[in-house]
Amino acid sequence: MNIGQASKATGVTAKMIRYYDEIDLVRPASRTDSNYREYDDRQINELRFIKRARSLGFSMEEITQLLSLWRDRGRPSREVKAIADRHVADLDARIAEMQAMANTLRHLSHCCAGDDRPDCPILTDLTEGKEPSEPARRRPSFNR
Amino acid sequence: MNIGQASKATGVTAKMIRYYDEIDLVRPASRTDSNYREYDDRQINELRFIKRARSLGFSMEEITQLLSLWRDRGRPSREVKAIADRHVADLDARIAEMQAMANTLRHLSHCCAGDDRPDCPILTDLTEGKEPSEPARRRPSFNR
DNA sequence: ATGGACCTTCCCATGATGGGAGGGTCAAGA
DNA sequence: TCTTGACCCTCCCATCATGGGAAGGTCCAT
Numbered sequence: 001m002n003i004g005q006a007s008k009a010t011g012v013t014a015k016m017i018r019y020y021d022e023i024d025l026v027r028p029a030s031r032t033d034s035n036y037r038e039y040d041d042r043q044i045n046e047l048r049f050i051k052r053a054r055s056l057g058f059s060m061e062e063i064t065q066l067l068s069l070w071r072d073r074g075r076p077s078r079e080v081k082a083i084a085d086r087h088v089a090d091l092d093a094r095i096a097e098m099q100a101m102a103n104t105l106r107h108l109s110h111c112c113a114g115d116d117r118p119d120c121p122i123l124t125d126l127t128e129g130k131e132p133s134e135p136a137r138r139r140p141s142f143n144r
Numbered sequence: 145m146n147i148g149q150a151s152k153a154t155g156v157t158a159k160m161i162r163y164y165d166e167i168d169l170v171r172p173a174s175r176t177d178s179n180y181r182e183y184d185d186r187q188i189n190e191l192r193f194i195k196r197a198r199s200l201g202f203s204m205e206e207i208t209q210l211l212s213l214w215r216d217r218g219r220p221s222r223e224v225k226a227i228a229d230r231h232v233a234d235l236d237a238r239i240a241e242m243q244a245m246a247n248t249l250r251h252l253s254h255c256c257a258g259d260d261r262p263d264c265p266i267l268t269d270l271t272e273g274k275e276p277s278e279p280a281r282r283r284p285s286f287n288r
Numbered sequence: 289a290t291g292g293a294c295c296t297t298c299c300c301a302t303g304a305t306g307g308g309a310g311g312g313t314c315a316a317g318a
Numbered sequence: 319t320c321t322t323g324a325c326c327c328t329c330c331c332a333t334c335a336t337g338g339g340a341a342g343g344t345c346c347a348t
Contacts, residue, residue: 004294014295015337034344036295045271052270057245060335070267080266081258084249091246095239101201102235105228114225122224123214126196127189148325158326159306178313180326204304295344305333313326318319 002032006039010047017047025064026050046070058087146176150183154191161191169208170194190214202231 007014020026021037026046028037039047049070053063062083069075069083104125111121151158164170165181170190172181183191193214197207206227213219213227248269255265 002295013337016335018296019335032295032344034295035297036344049270054335055245056249056270057242066267066270070270073262075262075264076260077256077262077264077266078258078260080264081253081256084253084256084266088246088249088253091242091249095242095246098201098235098239098242101199102232102239105200105232105235109225109228109232112221112225112228114222116220116222118217118219118221120219120221120224122221122228123210126193126200126210126214146326157305160304162327163304176313176326178326179328180313198304290348292347293345296342297340299338299340301338302334302336307330307332309328309330311327314324316322316324318321 001039001044003028003037003039006037006044006047009044010051012047012051020047020050023060025060025067056087057091058083062087145183145188147181147183150181150188150191153188154195156191156195164191164194167204169204169211200231201235202227206231 001009003014003017006012006017010017012020017026017037017039021028026043029040029043030038032038046067049067050063053066058066065083066080069080105122108122108125113119145153147158147161150156150161154161156164161170161181161183165172170187173184173187174182176182190211193211194207197210202210209227210224213224249266252266252269257263
């Protein structure tokens, strides 16, 4: 399978497949004489694996680890579970943070007349409000 | 106030203050003869405004709009409210998406023994699982 | 043989932020 | 007055995962 066929088979764009090659995450099984990438079932499954893992919010860093465990037939499931659990904790933390934002804004919006007049508690809050204690250093990944 | 004093007064890093200048969001009141940026109360308040708005998850794009409404004494509060409500809806959508991820992973992790054996339902899911229907095109902003 | 649909590499952009180099400026103490 | 250290300046580069696009080579069906 060339890159276009692999892309169709996995739903991963050709661009991304080339990127995964570049970062040594999934290399093509071989190259044709004319330098076209060739993928077989092994890589196709790995690309699907990555796609699914991304859709669950794992960073490429985590996926690199997961993929290496996946390739290792003797892996202890403990290690896989640890990565998943860390990611869940991470998700939960972000969720809590975003819920706090949404709740604050819902309250402010509720107090705002939303008409032609200029008085607006939302702007007032932005002018005077203290932001929450811990700005929460965000792990650089995860935006999708 | 020079940039360092403004930074201390607002909690916004000097780097970011320079960036806001560069993108014409908050320009210094003036420059000294030696080209140092000078800020006065007006800009200090605007920087605080931005910091607070960022902490509520607004993108720079949205903050640009909010700041321009803030500067406009005659703004209709309707416009402010509309921006806030859109942002809340956006937050809620992300939250729902991340909760779905976390729930899926929690289930998989719960089913994983997490011991020395290689069998792992998490990896099995990543191999076979279908990802959710709508990959959800992410608005480019907001990762922090 | 031609044309269109592929493929290749290379470069650039995103958004908000930080790091750092290389060089100028200021103020306090000797 | 000179030195020193703490500032400030601009400019460039990196992040992370992804997409856009240019310039050029390849393959296949007509």
